[in-house]
Amino acid sequence: MNVPFLDLHAGYVELKPQIDEAIARTLDSGYYIGGSEVEQFEAEFAAFVEARHCVAVGNGLDALTLALRSTGIGPGDEVIVPSHTFIATWLAVSALGAKIVPVEPNTESMNMDPERLETAITDRTRAIVPVHLYGQPAPIEAILEIARRHNVPVVEDAAQAHGATSLARKIGSHGRAVTWSFYPGKNLGAFGDGGAITTNDGQLAEELRQRRNYGSRKKYEHEIQGVNSRLDPIQASTLRVKLTHLNEWNNRRANIAKRYLSDLSGLSLKLPEVSSACEPVWHLFVVRHEDRDGFARRLQALGIQTLTHYPTPCHQQGAYSADDLPAFNLAEQLSREVLSLPIGPHMTDPEVDAVVDSVRKAA
Numbered sequence: 001m002n003v004p005f006l007d008l009h010a011g012y013v014e015l016k017p018q019i020d021e022a023i024a025r026t027l028d029s030g031y032y033i034g035g036s037e038v039e040q041f042e043a044e045f046a047a048f049v050e051a052r053h054c055v056a057v058g059n060g061l062d063a064l065t066l067a068l069r070s071t072g073i074g075p076g077d078e079v080i081v082p083s084h085t086f087i088a089t090w091l092a093v094s095a096l097g098a099k100i101v102p103v104e105p106n107t108e109s110m111n112m113d114p115e116r117l118e119t120a121i122t123d124r125t126r127a128i129v130p131v132h133l134y135g136q137p138a139p140i141e142a143i144l145e146i147a148r149r150h151n152v153p154v155v156e157d158a159a160q161a162h163g164a165t166s167l168a169r170k171i172g173s174h175g176r177a178v179t180w181s182f183y184p185g186k187n188l189g190a191f192g193d194g195g196a197i198t199t200n201d202g203q204l205a206e207e208l209r210q211r212r213n214y215g216s217r218k219k220y221e222h223e224i225q226g227v228n229s230r231l232d233p234i235q236a237s238t239l240r241v242k243l244t245h246l247n248e249w250n251n252r253r254a255n256i257a258k259r260y261l262s263d264l265s266g267l268s269l270k271l272p273e274v275s276s277a278c279e280p281v282w283h284l285f286v287v288r289h290e291d292r293d294g295f296a297r298r299l300q301a302l303g304i305q306t307l308t309h310y311p312t313p314c315h316q317q318g319a320y321s322a323d324d325l326p327a328f329n330l331a332e333q334l335s336r337e338v339l340s341l342p343i344g345p346h347m348t349d350p351e352v353d354a355v356v357d358s359v360r361k362a363a
C-alpha cells in the first residue's frame with residue numbers, strides 16, 4: 001500500500017458542499033477585500049485560541065514580521081530565536097534588520113530550552129520568539145517567566161500549533177503576540193496563503209490592523225508606514241468552514257500519534273517526547289534515526305512517503321552565509337536525524353496500519 005505524506009485534497013472532498021457554498025457566498029457578497037467574512041473569521045479564531053483579538057494577514061511570515069515590528073525592533077537589536085525551526089522565524093527578524101541570536105533546543109523536546117534561553121539574553125535583547133514546533137507547545141510558562149524578569153516581550157510562532165494547549169490553556173495569548181500561518185498543509189490551512197496574529201492587547205491589535213493595511217485607519221490617511229498583507233475574504237470564508245472541524249481533525253491526529261507511540265516503541269528510533277503539561281496537536285510526527293536517510297529510503301521502497309523537517313538548519317542556509325554564525329551542533333544533529341512520518345486528519349486506518357508495519361520492518 002502507498003501512503004502519501006499528507007492528502008490535502010481530502011480536506012476539500014470532505015467539506016466540498018460547505019466550502020463551495022462559502023466561496024460562492026463570498027463572490028456574491030461583492031466584498032473582495034476585508035468585510036464580514038474576514039471579521040467573522042477573526043472573531044471565531046480568536047475565540048478558538050482563547051485570545052481577545054485576532055488580526056488576519058496575508059501569511060505566517062508577515063504575521064511574524066508585523067508582530068515583531070510592533071515591538072519597535074530595528075537594527076542593532078537582538079532577537080532570540082530557536083536554532084532548530086523553519087526559516088520563516090529567522091527571516092522575520094532579519095527583515096527588520098535586527099540581529100539573530102539562535103538558541104539550541106532541548107534535545108528531548110526539540111523545542112526552546114529555557115536554560116539556554118536565559119544565557120543568551122543580553123542588554124540588547126529586544127524580543128524572544130519561541131516556536132511551538134511540530135505542534136508541541138514550547139515551555140511557554142518558563143519562557144515567559146524569564147522574559148518578564150528581563151523585561152523582554154515574547155512573540156510566539158504558533159504556525160504549527162492551532163489548538164494546542166499548555167497547562168490546559170490554549171496557545172494563543174500567553175505572549176505579547178502569537179502568530180499563525182494558514183498555509184494549506186498546516187492543521188488549519190486555507191486554499192492558498194493566509195496568516196494571523198492573536199493577542200490580548202487591544203492597542204496592539206489596533207496597531208496591527210493599521211500596519212497590515214498601508215498604515216491606514218481611514219482611507220487615504222497614512223499615519224505610519226504599513227504594508228499590504230490582508231487575508232482575503234474567500235480564504236476567510238473557507239477557513240471558517242474548516243475551523244468548525246479543527247477539533248475533530250486534531251483528535252484524529254492525536255489518535256494516530258497515540259497509535260504510533262505505542263506500536264513503534266522498542267525500535268531503533270527515537271519517538272517524540274510529549275510533556276505532561278501539554279496537549280500537542282501533532283502537526284508533524286517526527287522521529288529520530290541514526291541512519292535517517294537509509295530509514296527513509298527503506299520506507300519509500302515499502303510505499304511510505306516521509307519528509308524531513310528540516311534538512312538544512314537555518315544557519316547553514318545560503319541566506320545566512322554572510323552572517324558568520326557559529327556552528328549550532330544540536331540543530332545540525334537534528335537536521336541529520338529527524339524524519340516526519342505521515343500523519344493527517346484524513347489518513348485511513350489501513351494507511352496507519354501500513355505505516356506501523358513498514359516502520360517496524362524498516363527501522
Ligand SMILES: *Cc1c(COP(=O)(O)O)cnc(C)c1O
Pocket residue numbers: 059060061062085086088089131157159160180181182183193194195
Ligand atoms: C509555516 C511556518 C511559518 C510561515 O508561514 P507562511 O504562511 O508559509 O508564511 C512560520 N513559522 C513556522 C514554524 C512555520 O511552520
